[in-house]
Amino acid sequence: MAQVASITLLQNDDARPIIEAILADNPGVRVLNMHGAVKLDCDHSITIRRASVEERLGRAWEPQEIQLVLVSMAGNLDEDDDHFTLSWRH
Amino acid sequence: MTVKKLGLRQRYEHMTRGLDWETTYQKMDDVFPYDSFEGIKIKDWSAWEDPFRLTMDTYWKFQAEKERKLYAVLDAFAQNNGQTNLSDGRYVNVVKLFLTGISPEEYQAHRGFAFTGRHLRGAGARVAAQMQSLDELRHLQTQVHTISHYNKFFDGISEFPHMHDRVWYLSVPKSFFDDARSAGPFEFMIAIGFAFEYLLTNLLFVPFMSGAAYNGDMSTVTFGFSAQSDESRHMTLGIEVIKFLLEQHPDNLPIVQKWVDKWFWRGHRLLGLVAMMMDYMLPKKVMSWKEAWDIYFVEAGGSLFQDLERYGLKMPKYADIATEEAEHISHQNWAVFYQYTHAAAFHTWMPDKEHLDWLSAKYPNTFDKYYRPRWELWAEMEKEGKRFYNMALPQLCQTCQIPMAYTEPGNPAAICFRATQFQGETYHFCSDGCKDIFDGEPEKYVQAWMPVQQIFQGNCGGATVPDVLAWYNMNAGADNMDYTGSPDEKIWKEWHPDADVARKAV
Numbered sequence: 069m070a071q072v073a074s075i076t077l078l079q080n081d082d083a084r085p086i087i088e089a090i091l092a093d094n095p096g097v098r099v100l101n102m103h104g105a106v107k108l109d110c111d112h113s114i115t116i117r118r119a120s121v122e123e124r125l126g127r128a129w130e131p132q133e134i135q136l137v138l139v140s141m142a143g144n145l146d147e148d149d150d151h152f153t154l155s156w157r158h
Numbered sequence: 159m160t161v162k163k164l165g166l167r168q169r170y171e172h173m174t175r176g177l178d179w180e181t182t183y184q185k186m187d188d189v190f191p192y193d194s195f196e197g198i199k200i201k202d203w204s205a206w207e208d209p210f211r212l213t214m215d216t217y218w219k220f221q222a223e224k225e226r227k228l229y230a231v232l233d234a235f236a237q238n239n240g241q242t243n244l245s246d247g248r249y250v251n252v253v254k255l256f257l258t259g260i261s262p263e264e265y266q267a268h269r270g271f272a273f274t275g276r277h278l279r280g281a282g283a284r285v286a287a288q289m290q291s292l293d294e295l296r297h298l299q300t301q302v303h304t305i306s307h308y309n310k311f312f313d314g315i316s317e318f319p320h321m322h323d324r325v326w327y328l329s330v331p332k333s334f335f336d337d338a339r340s341a342g343p344f345e346f347m348i349a350i351g352f353a354f355e356y357l358l359t360n361l362l363f364v365p366f367m368s369g370a371a372y373n374g375d376m377s378t379v380t381f382g383f384s385a386q387s388d389e390s391r392h393m394t395l396g397i398e399v400i401k402f403l404l405e406q407h408p409d410n411l412p413i414v415q416k417w418v419d420k421w422f423w424r425g426h427r428l429l430g431l432v433a434m435m436m437d438y439m440l441p442k443k444v445m446s447w448k449e450a451w452d453i454y455f456v457e458a459g460g461s462l463f464q465d466l467e468r469y470g471l472k473m474p475k476y477a478d479i480a481t482e483e484a485e486h487i488s489h490q491n492w493a494v495f496y497q498y499t500h501a502a503a504f505h506t507w508m509p510d511k512e513h514l515d516w517l518s519a520k521y522p523n524t525f526d527k528y529y530r531p532r533w534e535l536w537a538e539m540e541k542e543g544k545r546f547y548n549m550a551l552p553q554l555c556q557t558c559q560i561p562m563a564y565t566e567p568g569n570p571a572a573i574c575f576r577a578t579q580f581q582g583e584t585y586h587f588c589s590d591g592c593k594d595i596f597d598g599e600p601e602k603y604v605q606a607w608m609p610v611q612q613i614f615q616g617n618c619g620g621a622t623v624p625d626v627l628a629w630y631n632m633n634a635g636a637d638n639m640d641y642t643g644s645p646d647e648k649i650w651k652e653w654h655p656d657a658d659v660a661r662k663a664v
C-alpha cells in the first residue's frame with residue numbers, strides 16, 4: 069500500500085489560494101471535499117510552495133501562515149522559509 | 159551595513175536554544191526528578207526537532223488571529239439565533255456529550271502538558287509542551303463559551319464539571335486522562351501526544367466537526383476546526399517525540415511499544431463514544447464510523463507505522479481487532495445508552511426508517527444481522543407502551559470502565575468476558591486489550607474509582623436511581639430519558655411547528 073501524505077484545510081477564502089497552489093504543484097493529488105474542510109491526499113509526499121501561493125494571493129506569504137487554515141495533516145513535516153512539505157521516508 | 163532578516167530556522171534556534179542551563183546550586187536530577195524512573199534513556203536532548211519551528215512571538219500572533227475569527231462566528235451565530243437553524247433538535251445531544259465528556263479532557267490535557275512542559279530536561283521539548291498546554295486551555299475555554307449559548311435553550315449542559323467527576327459514563331474519558339496524567343512524563347507524551355493526538359483525534363475533530371457544519375452548527379464546527387489547527391501542531395509533537403525516543407537509545411523500543419499498545423487500545427475504547435455520535439446522533443450523516451476508521455486509522459495509521467518500522471516499532475497490538483470492532487462499536491454503545499437513558503444527561507431515540515436504511519447500507523456485514531432486528535423490536539415495544547429500560551447496574555470493565563457490552567472477536571453473538579485474579583480479588587474486563595493493560599500494572603488499576611462499585615458501596619447519594627441522579631445534579635425528567643417527550647423536543651417544536659411532518663416526509 070502506498071503511504072499517503074495528506075493535508076486538510078478549511079474551505080474558505082483564506083485557504084483557497086493555498087488549495088489551488090497544491091493542486092497545481094502536486095500531480096496526482098486526490099481531493100476529498102467535506103463540509104467546511106477539504107482533504108488533499110498524495111502518494112508519498114505533498115508540498116506547498118511559497119512562490120505558488122504568493123502568485124495566487126498577490127501578496128507576500130509565509131508558510132507559517134498556513135496554521136491559520138490548517139485542520140489536519142499526515143506525514144513528516146519539513147517546513148522552511150519557502151515551502152511546507154509532508155512526506156513519508158519509507 | 160543592512161541588517162538581514164533571520165530565516166525561520168535561525169530565528170527558531172535563537173528563540174529556543176541556549177536559553178536553558180546546567181544547574182549548579184541544585185543537582186540536575188533534583189530539578190528534573192521525573193524523567194528517569196520510566197527507564198527511558200536520552201543521550202542528547204539537543205537532537206530534539208520541532209518541524210513547525212514555532213516561537214512564542216509567532217505563537218501569540220497566530221492564536222490571537224484564530225480567536226478573533228472564532229468569536230466573530232460565535233457572535234453571528236447568537237445574533238442569528240443559529241440554534242433554531244439546526245437540522246433537528248436531536249442534534250444538540252452531541253453538543254451535550256461533547257461538553258460533558260470531551261471538554262473537561264481538554265483541561266486535563268492542559269494540566270498534563272503543563273507538567274511535562276516543566277519536567278522534561280530538553281528546552282525544545284519543554285517549549286513545545288508549554289505551547290500545547292496553553293492550546294488545550296484555549297480549547298476548553300472556547301468550547302465552554304460556544305456551548306454556553308446552547309445552555310440558554312437546552313437541558314443537560316449546565317452541570318458539566320460536576321457531572322464529569324461523578325456520572326458513570328463520564329468516568330470513561332475521565333479515567334483515561336487520569337491514567338495518562340498519573341504516569342511519568344514520557345508515557346504521558348506517548349499516551350496523549352502520540353496515541354491520542356496523532357492516531358485518533360482526527361476521527362473526532364475532522365469527520366465529526368464536518369458533521370456539525372452539515373447539521374447547521376456553525377459555532378461548533380468553528381471551535382472544532384480552530385482547535386484542530388492547534389492539533390496539527392500537537393500531532394507533529396506526537397510524531398517527533400516517538401521518533402526522538404526511538405532514535406535516542408535501543409533500550410527505549412520495548413518500553414515505547416508497550417505504551418503504544420496500551421494507549422492505542424485505551425483510545426480505541428474511548429472513541430467508541432464518538433462512533434456513536436457519528437452513526438446515531440447526527441441527524442444528517444457525513445460518513446459512517448467505519449468509513450472514518452478506514453481513512454484515519456487503516457490508511458493514515460498504516461502509512462505512519464510503515465514509516466516507524468525502521469525503528470522496529472510495530473503496529474499496535476490488537477489493531478486488527480479494533481478494525482473488526484469498527485463494524486460493531488457504535489451500535490453496541492448506542493444500545494447501552496438506550497437501555498440506560500434514565501441515567502444519562504442526554505436524550506436517546508430509536509432510529510427512524512430512513513436512518514435504519516442508512517445503517518444497513520453502511521454496515522452490510524453486521525447491521526441487518528445483529529442490530530436492526532433489536533432496534534425494530536425496541537421500537538415496537540415503545541409503541542406498545544413497554545419501552546425497555548435496564549434497571550440492573552451493569553458490570554464494568556476494570557480498565558476502560560465501560561459496561562461489559564462488547565462481543566467476542568469473531569463472534570458478535572457472545573459477550574466478551576475476561577477476568578484476572580490479583581491479591582485475592584477478581585477483576586473483570588471487556589477485552590483482551592483491557593485485560594493486558596491491567597495485568598501490566600495491576601497496582602495502578604485496582605485503585606480505579608469504579609462508578610457502579612461506588613454506588614453499591616453507598617458513596618453516591620443512596621441506593622435508588624433518584625438518589626444517584628440527585629447526587630449527579632441531574633435534573634430528572636429534563637436532562638435524561640428519550641428525546642420524544644423532552645423539554646428539548648417541546649422548544650424545538652415551538653420553533654418548528656411542522657417539524658414532525660417534515661421528518662416523516664423525507
Ligand SMILES: [Fe+2]
Pocket residue numbers: 264267293294297385
Ligand atoms: Fe485540545
Ligand SMILES: [Fe+2]
Pocket residue numbers: 267294355388389392
Ligand atoms: Fe491537542
Ligand SMILES: [Zn+2]
Pocket residue numbers: 427555556557558559560587588589592
Ligand atoms: Zn475495557
